[in-house]
Amino acid sequence: MEELKKAIDEIVKQEIVKVVISNRTNKDVEYNKINFTLKETNKKAYYQIEKYTDKQVFHENIDVDYLGEKLLEYIESNYKQIGAWSTTTTFDLKISKKGKVFLGKKKNDNVNLVNKSHNKEKNYILKEGMMIQPLIDLGIFTKEGKIVNSKYDKYKQINRFIEIIDDEIKKNDYKELTILDFGCGKSYLTFVLYYYFVEIKNINVNMIGLDLKADVIQKCNDIANRYGYKNLKFELGDINGYKYNNKVDMVITLHACDTATDYALYNAIKWNSKMIFSVPCCQHELNHQMKAESLSILTKYGIVQERVAALMTDSVRANLLESLGYKTQLLEFIDIAHSPKNILIRASKANIPNEKKEKSLQEVEELMKQFNFKPTLFNLLKEDKLI
Template identity: 85%
Template sequence: MEELKKSVNEITEQEIIKLVISNKKNKDVEYNKINFTLKENNKKQYYQVEKYTDKQVFHENIDMDILKEKILEYIKEDYKQLSAWSNTTTFDLKISKKGKVFLGKKKSDNTKLANKSHNKEKNYILKEGMIIEPLIDLGIFTKEGNVVSSKYDKYKQINRFVEIIDDEIKKNEYKELTILDFGCGKSYLTFVLYYYFVEIKKINVKMIGLDLKPDVIKKCNDIAKRYNYENLRFELGDINGFKYNNKVDIVMTLHACDTATDYALYNAIKWNTKMIFSVPCCQHEFNSQMKSDSLSILTKYGIVQERVAALMTDAVRANLLEYLGYKTQLLEFIDISHSPKNILIRAAKANVSKERKEKALNEVNSLIEKFNFNPTLFNLLKQDNLI
């Protein structure tokens, strides 16, 4: 162990641009290899760690000063090889079956690799340096507006959500928007979106958050006052049966559970809402109904049925929106390794052809017949003679 520590010390005395740990000692070791890449964001350097399994890659960011500690943590028990590159030196470390450590090094010009590692970070909408109070309260930004290293994945996820909305918003020059957020919960993302609309897009918005918990509503209204978000308010109410008589431009639902998403989409359709952004959650309805003789392979295994049923639920929702004149997409906004609840429905009013509408509805009817489904959204629309 002392020999290994000495070699790792020698390697990390130089600024390492990239480092790869590989050649696992036995098949039970979880990761096939682990990469460390030096990154820079807003003049702050850190290491991005990528851990590879057979099918996935997991990411985390670490501070530069714990690189040595992390290397030893991974390599001491589980791996037999390490390769590392600084600007001027290439290192090759190998551990024999008996635990003997061999460290090779040679002079080499790795500056091209350094330039590649320091490529400019993605140009996020919510940039470091902005003083965004909700992100500070969430612990994602420091008080100075810098990303907290351990929260970098969450920072990327929030930006991804904002980007999906921005892709639709920038198609028109909106001066004002009325936005309803169903099932807003603690609403940090609602606050972030208010900041995006008002401070970045310079749109005059009226934004209403709806939830069933009185304490949550009170807290969110207090926070809105503290942030001076004048046109953001929160109300107590149920998605099912919520009445709103003025125009609605955007309906959002973030993790509205099970059929609550269907009631939110139904309301959005009835209001002739311009844009819908919905992240469904906990789709149990189809799972409990799903039956099929000819395709029993999909209902034979519980985990397969659960996942297929959830995907079918969102496919039916998307098709029904398309039938009613919305250009609809199902988008991944969070990497599946972080959360299985990673599908977002984005729908915008558009000129959808009659043929496309009919095909969308026919596909829904075929799926209902094949698997004995009784979808909530389908029934709500049918009761109103919309389908």
């Protein structure tokens, strides 16, 4: 034990970028092998552990300071070999049948063995070095266009949203777009989107942000003028009763609370919008209505009912959109570790077969019958005889 600890201590004195634990002592040891890989995000280093069985891989992250302790925990009495690599040295630790420890090491010429900063190497659409004033004002970029380390997660989240939109935009050669952003609030994301459309995609956009607070609208219009975003306007209005008589190519609704999302989707459908991007929030409606007999286990526990109701709400919305000719996806918007409200509905007009449309609507009606609820979006579409 002391000999093994001493050998591991010698290994972890260096900056280890990769470790492979292998050669099980017997078949009862749970994992065939265990890999450690050094990662860096937002200037914070950690090790990602991958534990392999015959059919699965289990993941775990640990702080860099616990590498030695974790290696000792895993290898003791379970494995006979460790391969470890730093940027300068390769280590080969072996344990004999009698428990004797042998540590070999040699110079490692492959200094690029592991790309630690893999996240920052990603080809983001909003690149570091671009002078994006909204990101500077948000404190995500410095005045020189460099990413502020403490804001790196927010930088990734914004890029993720832009990527989800870009996946649709690049399918067509759009020259101009009319975009409505419901419940824009005082978030700078609307300004970032305008920058993306105009400066990166070279699309002539007419963009309108809608919110209920007069002071927010005034402030946002002032900022748009300061940025020189001449085709970005903000208006006072309610999602429910908002009227717009011209064509609408895209509707965006982020964190519109509870049934406000339904009214935004309803309007988008009525306008025959080509694209819809919605991040719902606070889905309370179905949670208050849900009652079930044959599946009462899902309504027996409050926390389970709340989460199931939220997922059902977005499933119903997605199915209703599909029943009306939209190719619809539910995507992870941001990592659930940062926010539980991490589902984004992406819908685009498409040639959906009639059988699929009918099945989508039937699935909604069956769910409504099973749990005795009446979703707002369903009611709105039914009243208008759209379904």
